Amino acid sequence: MNSNIPPAVAADRTLVTALREHLQADTGQPVALVETHISWVLLTPALAYKLKKPITLGFVDFRTLAARRHFCEEEVRLNRRLAPSLYVGVVPVCGTTHRPRLGEGEPIDFAVCMRRFPEEALLSRLLPAGRLQAGQLEQFAQRLALFHDEAQVAAPESSFGGPDQAGRPGVDALARLRAIGARCPSDLQGWVFEQRRALRTAWLARQRNGAVRECHGDLHLANLVAVDGRLTAFDCLEFEPALRWIDVMSDVAFLTMDLKAHGRSDLAFRFLDAYLQHSGDYAGVPVLRFYEVYRALVRALVCRLRARAGGDAPPPGEPDYLGCAAGLARDAQRTPRLMITHGLSGSGKSTTAAALLAAAGAIRVRSDVERKRLFGLGIRQRSAEHHAEIYTQDATRRTFARLAECARTALQAGWPVIVDAAFLRRDERLAFRALAAELCVPFSILHCRAAEAQLRRRVSARDAEGSDASEATEAVLERQLATHEPLGQDECALALEVATDMPVDIASLCARWLARAR
Known part of the structure; x- marks a missing residue:
């Protein structure tokens, strides 16, 4: 045995070896032992038992039985918050160092008991x-x-x-x-x-x-x-x-x-x-x-x-x-940039923006989500079911103010930003163009379009499924078709247009966006 091992650790290595043999006899199956710098873990076919080493390393002190019990209980308490099904509880180790057992009796140590999972699931x-x-x-x-x-x-x-x-x-x-x-x-x-x-x-x-x-x-x-x-x-x-x-x-x-x-x-x-x-x-x-x-x-x-x-x-x-x-x-030295989306409901704005943010490494802010947040609603909650008037002029004004606030924060921190909204009114688009100018960052418009029949199919299917933040219906789409303000000539020069009736080349779109200067 290594002469540098402290006596308490050496004694508990004996305990762990004996407990491993006890578990092998009890289960009739091999029990693996995994050792880290602060613990031993015994792996039975169904369960894992973690014992803390009686050591101090500056950031941990497990030398006393009371301390090991406390930190075993803390480990279970804290991990049950996110993984309640994995953490069975704290199990006393009883008996003697050479003949230990799990269960009732005078504890000589404690172990955290977990349900075992396959390594391949990590x-x-x-x-x-x-x-x-x-x-x-x-x-x-x-x-x-x-x-x-x-x-x-x-x-x-x-x-x-x-x-x-x-x-x-x-x-x-x-x-x-x-x-x-x-x-x-x-x-x-x-x-x-x-x-x-x-x-x-x-x-x-x-x-x-x-x-x-x-x-x-x-x-x-x-x-x-x-x-x-x-x-x-x-x-x-x-x-x-x-x-x-x-x-x-x-x-x-x-x-x-x-x-x-x-x-x-x-x-x-x-x-x-x-x-x-x-x-x-x-x-x-x-x-x-x-x-x-x-x-x-x-x-x-x-x-x-x-x-x-x-x-x-x-x-x-x-x-x-x-x-x-x-x-x-x-x-952090990259040039931040601002993109807003533009398009009718069902035109693929959010789908394209999600793919683009992953490719470009961007922060996205969604109007459908932030509008609901202002009224205390979750992403998939429906405003009508909660009697929330979230589509009034005042609600829209507050929503776009929130989008601008979030965009400003991320841009000033040096991140590329995509603001995901319909932006069917010119004054809404101009406000974000002004924000980009104020912050001296490049500004682009992601203009998504699709055939009207496709728009209607997508909106109808999404509304029936009810799994997206958007609450647009076919009636909403009809109003948009009648009242939206198309991009002006000056805005077209800033637009990256994509037809979403067919697969979008996201890599190419990303390269075009990131290559744009002011």
Whole structure:
């Protein structure tokens, strides 16, 4: 046995070995043992038992039985918020070190009991195998938005999520990377330090406005699993409150970063788009990129520390997280740009915009969604069923003011923006053209068209299905046909026209948009 192992850990390694033998005898099946730096996990055919090592590493202290019980209970409490079906509970380990058993008696240790799932169901396995569907990520985004909405809010006077705590971890990760010999690009280091200063006001506002909550804290690809076809997050951070009492956008950024690091920026923006639609948290967009860079730096550090410790070999295809961090920082230098959509109901505006935002890496704001949000309605709730007058002139004025506010926030943070609305009135289009001019960003109009028969078929089918935010009916379409104000000659020069009766070449459309100057 390694002479460097502390006595308490050595004793519990004996306990774990004996418990493994007990479980093998009890189930009649092999029991696998997985070891991490802070825990042991015993895998039976149906269940997993995680025991915490009686160690202290600065950020964790599991040396006492009471501490291990507490953190086992915290792990179950916290993870049941997002994965109630996976976490069975805390199980006492009784008996002796050499003859342990699970169940009643005087506890000598505690274990978290989970339902076991196949490794192939992890998001980190689904993605490279090509078995992840964008719809699964969008569904998870909805669940995450609801989870964040219901999560406990940090007190404004607490240190959690404030300017000092929000900015420091990124700087610390850079320092630790340099200390172990990693070659961090100077422009990346400069960007992190500059953003730490520039975002202080934003972080303070986020903290005061309730964006800092008890989150998951560790939303990378290996901590999401498909359970009954739905993505479920597990293994959140229970041992250090400061790592989970964070800005909700830091939670989001971990997953968007990891998807980008694995070469799937398109899925990252599909997930982000769905999250923003369900949460409405466009005020968090300015801090998103910093959190993505921070998350990439931490993953880069973890990978290097694991390699130095001689741990398990990195999984095949593990990304270059340091390179990812540098790339994300460089993305901040891109020219932001504003696009509005234009077209009758059923012309394919939202479908095309969704594909375009994934290809271009853009933030989208949808009028159908934000209009309902102003009246407290969910995306798929119908206004008539709730007796909400959401299509009055005043409601429309408020809706477009909200769209402009969200667009302005994202543009000033350096993101390309697509405002997804019909924009059938010239004055509405001119207002956003003026916004682009004010912010000195390129302005484009995505003009979607289709044959009238196609419009009617799409509107009728969508209305019958009732699964989209749009409430347009055939009667609404008829009014639009009679009253809409076509693009003027000056606007046609700014338009990217697509016929959606046939498949749209999104790559070409994206290239045309991003190539446009002012």
